[in-house]
Amino acid sequence: MSRSNRLYFIDAVRAFAILMMLQGHFIDTLIDPIYRDPTNTVYSVWSYFRGITAPVFFTISGLVFMYLLLRSYTKGDDRPRVKKGLTRGLLLIGIGYSLRVNLLSWFSGNFNYRFLAVDVLQCIGLSLIILVFLYVILKKHSYILAIILAIIGTACFLTEPLYRGLSLSSMPLMISNYLSKENGSVFTILPWFGYTAYGAWLATVFFRHVHRPRFKIFTIATFFGVGMLLIYFSSWFLIKLYHVTDFELFEASANYNYLFTRFGNVLVLFALFYTFERFMKQSIITSIGQKTLSIYVIHFILIYGSYTGYGLSRYFRKSLTPTEAIIGAICFMVVVCLISFHYAKTNTFVYNIFRKCIDTIKK
Numbered sequence: 001m002s003r004s005n006r007l008y009f010i011d012a013v014r015a016f017a018i019l020m021m022l023q024g025h026f027i028d029t030l031i032d033p034i035y036r037d038p039t040n041t042v043y044s045v046w047s048y049f050r051g052i053t054a055p056v057f058f059t060i061s062g063l064v065f066m067y068l069l070l071r072s073y074t075k076g077d078d079r080p081r082v083k084k085g086l087t088r089g090l091l092l093i094g095i096g097y098s099l100r101v102n103l104l105s106w107f108s109g110n111f112n113y114r115f116l117a118v119d120v121l122q123c124i125g126l127s128l129i130i131l132v133f134l135y136v137i138l139k140k141h142s143y144i145l146a147i148i149l150a151i152i153g154t155a156c157f158l159t160e161p162l163y164r165g166l167s168l169s170s171m172p173l174m175i176s177n178y179l180s181k182e183n184g185s186v187f188t189i190l191p192w193f194g195y196t197a198y199g200a201w202l203a204t205v206f207f208r209h210v211h212r213p214r215f216k217i218f219t220i221a222t223f224f225g226v227g228m229l230l231i232y233f234s235s236w237f238l239i240k241l242y243h244v245t246d247f248e249l250f251e252a253s254a255n256y257n258y259l260f261t262r263f264g265n266v267l268v269l270f271a272l273f274y275t276f277e278r279f280m281k282q283s284i285i286t287s288i289g290q291k292t293l294s295i296y297v298i299h300f301i302l303i304y305g306s307y308t309g310y311g312l313s314r315y316f317r318k319s320l321t322p323t324e325a326i327i328g329a330i331c332f333m334v335v336v337c338l339i340s341f342h343y344a345k346t347n348t349f350v351y352n353i354f355r356k357c358i359d360t361i362k363k
């Protein structure tokens with residue numbers, strides 16, 4: 001996005017999400033299980049807000065990515081952006097797999113296929129590649145593109161009961177891991193692509209209307225209103241649809257309705273950050289939001305011991321008290337952000353390594 005058209009609240013939302021992810025992974029991995037008490041108000045609030053992190057990342061990824069594609073199309077030169085999008089998608093997939101590799105274990109002859117399990121980076125990477133193909137096919141028909149994106153997002157959420165316990169043991173492991181959690185995948189492309197599709201749909205709305213008078217006020221009110229409706233009434237609405245249509249999928253979706261409610265959380269969060277956007281321009285918050293990939297890679301190595309097997313989880317797994325976990329999480333967030341700022345100035349630090357690898361392979 002150009003400087004004049006940059007949506008600063010997006011960087012602020014990304015910063016909030018990445019910080020929540022840092023403390024969430026730290027506490028979830030290291031706190032003693034005896035302190036996981038759902039009846040405890042503090043733990044319940046922490047757990048609820050932790051659940052917002054992934055939906056925010058997927059939605060923001062779709063929004064930013066499609067917004068940039070649409071802007072490049074209006075300039076008549078979208079080919080570099082399409083190429084960059086495909087490269088970014090492949091980069092995220094490659095990094096996602098690499099972070100689960102334990103080189104020391106491999107060199108000692110202990111090899112397993114757990115590194116093929118799919119996590120958030122692989123899912124976001126594949127989601128961006130899918131968005132590129134949808135864009136290339138429908139870029140001349142932006143309204144149709146918007147409608148299809150909204151339909152895809154809704155379909156991903158509504159049909160979740162159909163593939164919730166999906167087993168694909170007959171398929172190649174690398175493919176089945178994107179659709180099933182039976183082999184250790186943390187995220188699967190369904191239903192999480194639904195958030196990316198909704199984010200891309202929001203991008204079409206921003207792109208067409210962001211320069212209109214009072215767009216910001218209207219958007220904030222809409223985000224907040226629709227978000228609250230999704231949080232508190234989406235299950236009720238699905239049950240009503242079931243009674244009207246007698247279509248059992250509506251009832252099944254309503255009885256385990258975390259997808260629509262989490263999207264409601266995302267919209268409310270967008271509304272809050274968009275409201276206070278003017279206070280966040282050129283702040284450290286937006287700077288953090290622009291370094292999410294570097295921060296993710298650094299935190300994964302420090303906690304889970306990527307490549308070496310030596311991380312915090314090796315020494316402190318499920319052993320900290322709440323006080324130790326909270327103080328440790330704060331220190332961890334500060335340390336990871338400092339490393340990101342001083343040793344990985346921007347996400348291009350990671351991109352350049354990837355591009356050098358590609359150039360080497362080509363040669």
